[in-house]
Amino acid sequence: MAFERMGLRPLDYRPVRYDGSKLEFRGPQRTLSGDFIACLGGTETYGTFIDRPYPDLMERSLGLSCVNFGWPNAGVDAFLKDEGLLRMVSRGRAVVLQVPGAMNLSNPFYKVHPRRNDRFLEATPRLRRLYPEVDFTEFHFTRHMMRRLEDISTDRFAVLREGLQEVWVERMQVLLQEIDAPVILMWFSRHAPGLGYQSSGVADDPAFVSRAMLRAVGGGAAHVVEVVISDEACAQGTRGMRFGAMQESVAADLPGLLAHSEASRAVSPILEALLAQ
Structure with a gap:
């Protein structure tokens, strides 16, 4: 096919649903009756364009089923609003929760x-008052809107960002309380969390999350692990990823094969120690 990259067919994610959840996850279907690790997260956990994302690699390392509950572009809300999903992951021996950004959630502004x-x-009226010159009907995605608002006024954008950060901390604390299993909170990004309240920008996932925010919610987790993707992994670019040519720019923004391997190597020993307790 002309649009295929390097002769590799784009991935068939074999999407599946689990009884009780509103979301559709990467297949194949897994049995949840025995021991398993639940991997909860966004696009990176789902493993877009990746044959074997980090949950698969951890499963091989641990010899224990690691069920992929990744949902592309998930924010805190997608998980909090799915009671069936929370019940399922709570049945796991442990939960690996990828730190979500603070941009993709409902809040007092939108x-x-x-x-x-x-x-x-x-x-909301609050955001319209903050940016009275903006026609919000032209936006369909949060990142597009946030880039525009930051370009218009960095001062007003700081007010908006702070509001999102406060909501993120509140919702993450609730999410961690709702999961009835030990949680490993995993930062998975090309950069480390910013010092203090210095946070990731619009283009950097997990967007707007700072080290201070991680500290504020970390007490609800069994462990917090920072997986900062190495320069070597970043330099690999899209090598080995499977996507159509029209998707190359999207793939370039996502962690590649080596990055997923680094995530597995960072988290697996922590899981082994946790399971041995």
Whole structure:
């Protein structure tokens, strides 16, 4: 096929649903009746364009089923609003929770789709007052909108960002309380968390999350692990990833094969120690 990259067919993710959850996850279907590790996260956990994302690699390392509950572009809301999913992951021996960004969640300034959290639905009166010159009907995705708002006014954008950060901390604390299993909170990014309240930018996932925010929620987790993707892994670019040519720019922004291997190597020993207790 002309659009295929380097002769590799784009991945068939074999999407599946689990009884009780509203979301669709990467297949194949897994049995949840025995011991398993639940891997909860966004696009990176789902493993977009990756044959064997880090949950698969951890499963091989641990010899224990690691079920992929990744949901592309997931924010905190996608998980909190899915009671069936929370019940399922709570049955696991442990949960690896990829740190989500603070941009894809409903908040006092705007509403997002309850499941597809990157989809902007509407601005609240509070955001319209903050940016009276903006026509919010032109936006469909949160990142597009946030880039525009930051370009218009960095001072007003700081007010917006702080509001999102406060909501993120509150919701993450609730999410961790709702999971009835030990949680390993995993930072998975090309950069380390910023010092103090210095946070990631619009283009850097997990967007707007700072080290201070991680500290504020970390007490609800059994462990917090920082997986900072190495320069070597970044230099690999899209090598070995499977995507159509029209998807190359999207693939370039996502962790590659070596990055997923680094995540597995960082988290697996922590899981082994936790399971041995």
